Amino acid sequence: AQSVTQPDIHITVSEGASLELRCNYSYGATPYLFWYVQSPGQGLQLLLKYFSGDTLVQGIKGFEAEFKRSQSSFNLRKPSVHWSDAAEYFCAVAGANDYKLSFGAGTTVTVRA
Amino acid sequence: NAGVTQTPKFQVLKTGQSMTLQCAQDMNHEYMSWYRQDPGMGLRLIHYSVGAGITDQGEVPNGYNVSRSTTEDFPLRLLSAAPSQTSVYFCASSWGGDYGYTFGSGTRLTVV
Numbered sequence: 001a002q003s004v005t006q007p008d009i010h011i012t013v014s015e016g017a018s019l020e021l022r023c024n025y026s027y028g029a030t031p032y033l034f035w036y037v038q039s040p041g042q043g044l045q046l047l048l049k050y051f052s053g054d055t056l057v058q059g060i061k062g063f064e065a066e067f068k069r070s071q072s073s074f075n076l077r078k079p080s081v082h083w084s085d086a087a088e089y090f091c092a093v094a095g096a097n098d099y100k101l102s103f104g105a106g107t108t109v110t111v112r113a
Numbered sequence: 114n115a116g117v118t119q120t121p122k123f124q125v126l127k128t129g130q131s132m133t134l135q136c137a138q139d140m141n142h143e144y145m146s147w148y149r150q151d152p153g154m155g156l157r158l159i160h161y162s163v164g165a166g167i168t169d170q171g172e173v174p175n176g177y178n179v180s181r182s183t184t185e186d187f188p189l190r191l192l193s194a195a196p197s198q199t200s201v202y203f204c205a206s207s208w209g210g211d212y213g214y215t216f217g218s219g220t221r222l223t224v225v
Contacts, residue, residue: 042219043117043203044216099161099207099209100171101146103148104155
């Protein structure tokens with residue numbers, strides 16, 4: 001069965017500093033990988049997705065993620081965070097012919113001034 | 114486009130009551146899913162549908178029923194509410210696995 005692990009429950013970062021959120025997945029075949037962001041009281045918004053090709057993918061809001069098959073990882077990065085990036089971030093995995101997303105437990109990001 | 118619309122946004126139920134959470138999408142998506150979100154557990158799949166008339170169970174289906182009579186609507190029914198069903202429920206839809214899902218804004222349900 002597919003699964004996702006987000007090792008960091010909570011991360012605090014200063015405004016303007018870089019951010020990296022870790023995601024490790026377990027899936028038997030080629031995975032489809034996603035990062036979603038959830039602001040307080042809101043639904044989930046898709047930041048970026050990876051299916052194949054270039055292992056570095058660009059998303060919205062200045063985020064990028066790198067797929068590393070050898071490490072079963074799909075870490076999310078942003079070079080310089082803004083106060084508006086404070087939110088909860090979820091990594092998710094699905095299969096090529098599988099429409100069921102499996103989510104990690106999420107990482108809460110706090111941005112300090 | 115309204116996207117994915119969930120109603121109600123908030124609901125309080127007494128143990129044993131039944132209710133239906135509504136979900137509608139106007140994007141002609143074939144795939145629709147229901148998730149529940151609980152602190153520290155991420156989102157867990159309750160039921161999903163790959164088209165009108167086709168539904169299947171997800172990871173945590175007990176206590177919930179679904180049906181899909183039209184492409185647009187995918188209601189979630191709680192047959193006899195229990196405190197363990199206190200959660201935030203999200204409906205999502207998609208063209209297919211590689212497009213990613215579009216999520217509704219959620220229904221916060223409290224069972225007392």
